[in-house]
Amino acid sequence: MDPIRNPYAPGAGQRPPELAGRDRELGQFEVTLERVGAGRPERSMVLSGLRGVGKTVLLNALRGEAVRRAWGTGKIEARPDQSIRIPVAQAVHAAVREVAHRHRDPDRVDEVAGTLKSFALRATVEERRTARSAGVRWTPPTDVPATRGRADSGDLELDLVELFTDVATLAGDLGVGVGLFIDEMQDISIEELAALCGACHEISQQGAPLIVVGAGLPHLPVALAASKSYAERLFRYVSVDRLPRAMADRAWRLPAATEGVTFDDDALDELYALTDGYPYFVQAYGKVTWDAAVGSPIGVDDVRAAAPEAEQELAIGFFGARYDRATPAERDYMTAMADLGVEAGDLAVATAGIAEHLARKPQSLSPARDGLIKKGLVYSAERGSVAFTVPHFGKYLRAR
16 A cells, blocks of 8 residues: 555544544533633533543644634643643733734733733742743743733732633633643642632633633542542543544544545454554554555455554554653563553552562552652552553563
């Protein structure tokens, strides 16, 4: 098959040619945008799931829906040990720019820009340093003065409320709203998650047209609940999981059909058995299978011929890159998880069982466990257990 015509797109956050299995989430979000734009109460949204299930792709698709409705939007990617003040200011600035040019009152636009500037300038030296180290070198607009006494108290929750209120009012003048999209939301500190939740709670009580859409690992809902007791009622939680068989078939068939190519049913059977319907794997195996196939229809022999190449690419780029980030002690911990995961179906395993498997005291393994959680390689949704954030990671480790 012609590799130039290959329609599959495995990549971090890269939208596949067919966004299969996400119609329900997109439909729900359309309703949310319409309701918020009409001044009706609606909850913000949180997406959670393992690596490779398409959370970032879905987050970007939701943002695209907001853009199509002329909303102001901004996006940040949270990072461990980095305050959200400057990234949020940068994202909100992008949202303001998207609506400001349509506003008929330039003085009102300048007032909001002044609030934004005061919010950003209130960042501490440490917050600016960590932002720079993460590659965020944005500075607030210089053509307006900072508004004194607005969003500059130093209390993040209060400052967010005032910033969100002013920005939402500006968008509301045009009959639209503002959407703040946050990827890797689990990396926000508990204190700042609490401030963000508090601000969202206040904004929702005001009925202001501003929503926050977050995406993160499976333990994100637990982290939000730990930050504010009412967080479970503040957001609509959406679990993003692997694709059911019919949707996985659609993700393979429809892009191929645009190039006049079909699949045999037994080829699709084999592909689903290899990928378990995880969207990243669906694209990765689809791509190499296309390149290995000699013609249409693509058959099971083509899939089997391509599978070793797909496995090698995943071992280097998807699994290996993550394994290489771990320290020797963390690798031992993950290997024990993989060994125990055979009986657990590669789901969560007990931390006490890991300690027993390694003949170590549980307390001595805490640094390795905490390091893996911080690196986003494992997560703990329940006390006393851990699981991999990456599907098939246990299988990869056992094969090493």
